[in-house]
Amino acid sequence: MSASPSYGSRPWTFYVLATLFTLFVIFLYGPMIAVLILSFQGPSASLVFPLRDPSFMWFDELFNPRRTGDVVGAFNRSLPLAILVMFLTVLISVTAGFAFRRRFKGATAIFYTAIASLIVPGLVLSIGTLVTFRYLGMSANWYTSALGAHLSWALPFGLLIMFAVLGRLNPSYEEAAFDLGATKWQIVKEVVVPIVFPGMIAVALFGFTLSYDEFPRSWLTVGTKNTLPLEIWTMTTNVTSPALYALGAVTTFVSFIVIAVALASIILIQRKRFRGK
Amino acid sequence: MAIPKSAERSEVGAHQGSGEIRLVDVTKKFGGSYAVQNINLTIPHGSYCCLLGPSGCGKTTILRMIAGHETPSSGEIFIGDQMMIGKRPVERGTAMMFQSYALFPHLTVLDNVAFYLKMRGVGKEERRQKAEEMLQRVQLDHLKDRMPGQLSGGQQQRVALARSLITNPKVLLLEEPLSALDEFLRLKMRGELKSLQNELGITFVHVTHTQPEAIALADMVVVMDTGRIDQADTANVIFDxxxxxxxxxxxxxxxxxxxxxxxxxxxxxxxxxxxxxxxxxxxxxxxxxxxxxxxxxxxxxxxxxxxxxxxxxxxxxxxxxxxxxxxxxxxxxxxxxxxxxxxxxxxxxxxxxxxxxxxxxxxxxxxxxxxxxxxxxxxxxxxxxxxxxxxxxx
Missing domain, CATH: 2.40.50.100 (RNA polymerase II/Efflux pump adaptor protein, barrel-sandwich hybrid domain)
Structure with a gap:
């Protein structure tokens, strides 16, 4: 050890970790940025860099399809499905979260049963769902079998978030409301839901994006009409034009909007709570 | 806290009758163990009573049973001459101030205080006006539009007090009310609680584990040891x-x-x-x-x-x-x-x-x-x- 005082120069580990983090960020966003740039490819229709004669022609191709698949139709199925999954995930997670606040017999078993579906491979679950539906004489459809398959994926996440949020909720709030004459329903409506609302938005966000982006669990469960991720997959095998990139850019954009709206509303609520009106 | 003489007591939900609390053979079991056992205690109307004991002695359990947040395993609890077991806090004429204050973080100070009136279906204008009057009494009306998260510990406690007092209780139950405050504020609020009780003339039940606090405040000190009352008397007798x-x-x-x-x-x-x-x-x-x-x-x-x-x-x-x-x-x-x-x-x-x-x-x-x-x-x-x-x- 040297006797001279140290004024906090950075250790070598800082540079190693900073490099690692930079690589991580490049891997995280690099592909997305590459797709975004190439979606503006010109009439050369080249699938690789460099970008020549930038244009919007492939976005136009997307919405007025000549050679690509039914992108608009797929979007019109994916969006309602994602919204439906979002609402059901919030509803079920929140009510289940309330139930689990009181420890009841078998609570742990039920919790693990709900969470265990996360470890089942999506493709296997897809096959299983289809086989079961066939056996029951029902046809696979995006709003039946695919909805169920998506819920099996989104619900465990929603439950985990809601358990964490409600677990942190001080029971004194509910007792104080009860002390002030609130009925059970008033306690939920006037106190608990407003307090955990940011958590509910987080659950909604997970419900939406997990369904909107889901491929393996959609694969055999959507029936004859594709959702967006399946449509993209089909296009990778059939379509060899930058329209593929344009589609990637548009779907990513939709996801970003949803995340931005969710985060903005959480921040707004928190700000209101700590800075007043 | 100093309350202007001119301020009249709110008539909303006025409770008639005595704030005498009587516990008869009250026992509370959690699972297999006794939190309190065969408690017999009478707290006179209009007195300041401190339940004193180390953590885990059952003092908070007694408070919560009087409040109606916990049901005794056996025994009877009377307030005035009415049996209270099975009744809701508002029917009992009690109001509880929680140790954490439990101010609703999503409501302004004014709406926190008006919460009781909102639950009773009082219109927005009327309840806000009444809540503002109550806030004036605790000298916090200038902070009515703030959120609880923006207030200091002492201010939060005043809001919690105002929110409890707007129910016009016969009995105010205080769960370690001074424990979250620093030494200076603790002494200040201690004095304010005592003069508030004098002013209102209602029964205060105050749970604490701090001896000087109990001696300074209480007309009646109840010293507890693991689920039993060891001695209940005036502060002077208990100390001397x-x-x-x-x-x-x-x-x-x-x-x-x-x-x-x-x-x-x-x-x-x-x-x-x-x-x-x-x-x-x-x-x-x-x-x-x-x-x-x-x-x-x-x-x-x-x-x-x-x-x-x-x-x-x-x-x-x-x-x-x-x-x-x-x-x-x-x-x-x-x-x-x-x-x-x-x-x-x-x-x-x-x-x-x-x-x-x-x-x-x-x-x-x-x-x-x-x-x-x-x-x-x-x-x-x-x-x-x-x-x-x-x-x-x-």
């Missing part, structure tokens, strides 16, 4: 004449001594302890038998302390000898801890007396007192139960 060694230790200010009764005559018992020192005590109502053990208490501030020469022999009654272990300056007095070999003995010497001939650590000293300052305990001391908390005294 504790009934049991536990109360004497917990309240502090007392030295507990134990010896074997050697002789009895004229209502006086003569005890001899293991070290051979002899004490005298008036037996009072206690039935003492020669040959049986007995415990007595002597107040720390009623004891004379003097230096002792090494060859001096201890002979007098009501005298004990040891080596000074530590001295602690307390301003108006000095707390001198004497090591007796088999225990400690604490003497509070007034500063004027102390500095005449100051003792220091290691000095051999003799402590003496008069029989009149000895107080007999109803139970034999079983030792300080290796609980540093019990021996920690102001």
């Amino acid at each position: 004449r504790p009934k049991t060694p536990y109360v004497a230790r917990f309240m502090g200010g007392q030295n507990v001594l134990t010896g074997t009764v050697e002789s009895l005559s004229g209502g006086l018992a003569r005890l001899r302890n293991a070290d051979g020192a002899t004490f005298e005590a008036a037996t009072g109502a206690l039935e003492a038998k020669a040959g049986s053990p007995m415990s007595i208490a002597v107040r720390r501030d009623r004891i004379k302390l003097r230096k002792r020469l090494a060859d001096q022999v201890l002979s007098a009654v009501n005298e004990i000898s040891g080596i000074v272990d530590s001295t602690e300056y307390q301003g108006s007095y000095i707390k001198v801890t004497v090591d007796l070999g088999g225990g400690v003995f604490v003497v509070n010497v007034s500063d004027s007396e102390y500095f005449v001939d100051a003792v220091v650590r290691g000095d051999l000293v003799t402590a003496s007192w008069t029989t009149a300052d000895v107080h007999t305990l109803s139970k034999v001391d079983m030792g300080a139960i290796d609980d540093p908390y019990l021996d920690a005294t102001q």
Whole structure:
């Protein structure tokens, strides 16, 4: 050890970790940025860099399809499905979260049963769902079998978030409301839901994006009409034009909007709570 | 807090009748263990009552059962002349202030205070006006549009008080109300609580584990030990004449001594302890038998302390000898801890007396007192139960 005082120069580990983090960020966003740039490819229709004669022609191709698949139709199925999954995930997670606040017999078993579906491979679950539906004489459809398959994926996440949020909720709030004459329903409506609302938005966000982006669990469960991720997959095998990139850019954009709206509303609520009106 | 005389009490939900609380044979079990057992207690209407005891003694459970947040396993709870078991807090005429204050984080200060009225379906204008009046009484109306997260601890507590008082309760229940405040605010709020209770004339039940807080505030102090009441009386009696060694230790200010009764005559018992020192005590109502053990208490501030020469022999009654272990300056007095070999003995010497001939650590000293300052305990001391908390005294 040297006797001279140290004024906090950075250790070598800082540079190693900073490099690692930079690589991580490049891997995280690099592909997305590459797709975004190439979606503006010109009439050369080249699938690789460099970008020549930038244009919007492939976005136009997307919405007025000549050679690509039914992108608009797929979007019109994916969006309602994602919204439906979002609402059901919030509803079920929140009510289940309330139930689990009181420890009841078998609570742990039920919790693990709900969470265990996360470890089942999506493709296997897809096959299983289809086989079961066939056996029951029902046809696979995006709003039946695919909805169920998506819920099996989104619900465990929603439950985990809601358990964490409600677990942190001080029971004194509910007792104080009860002390002030609130009925059970008033306690939920006037106190608990407003307090955990940011958590509910987080659950909604997970419900939406997990369904909107889901491929393996959609694969055999959507029936004859594709959702967006399946449509993209089909296009990778059939379509060899930058329209593929344009589609990637548009779907990513939709996801970003949803995340931005969710985060903005959480921040707004928190700000209101700590800075007043 | 100072409440302007002109401010009238809110008429909303006015509760008629007495705020006397009566617990009859109340027992509460959690799983297999008793939180409180066979509690019998009457808190007079309009009194300030402190439930005092270490954590886990069941004081909060009693408070929550009076409030209606916990149901007794058996027994009866009356407020006024009405049986309260199974009734909702608002029907009981109680209001509880939680230790964490539990102010709703999503509502403004004004809407927090107006919450009770909102639950009763009072219109927005009316309830906000009433809540504002209540906030004026706690001098916080200028903060009515703030959120609870923006307030200091003391302000939050006033809001919590206003929110409780708007229900116009017969009984205000306070769960460790001062524990979250710093020392300065604690003393200030302590005074304000006391004058608020005087002003309102309703029953206050205040749970605390701090002895000075209970003594300073309460008309009635209830000292609790693991699920039972050891003594319930005025602060003065509890401090000056504790009934049991536990109360004497917990309240502090007392030295507990134990010896074997050697002789009895004229209502006086003569005890001899293991070290051979002899004490005298008036037996009072206690039935003492020669040959049986007995415990007595002597107040720390009623004891004379003097230096002792090494060859001096201890002979007098009501005298004990040891080596000074530590001295602690307390301003108006000095707390001198004497090591007796088999225990400690604490003497509070007034500063004027102390500095005449100051003792220091290691000095051999003799402590003496008069029989009149000895107080007999109803139970034999079983030792300080290796609980540093019990021996920690102001």
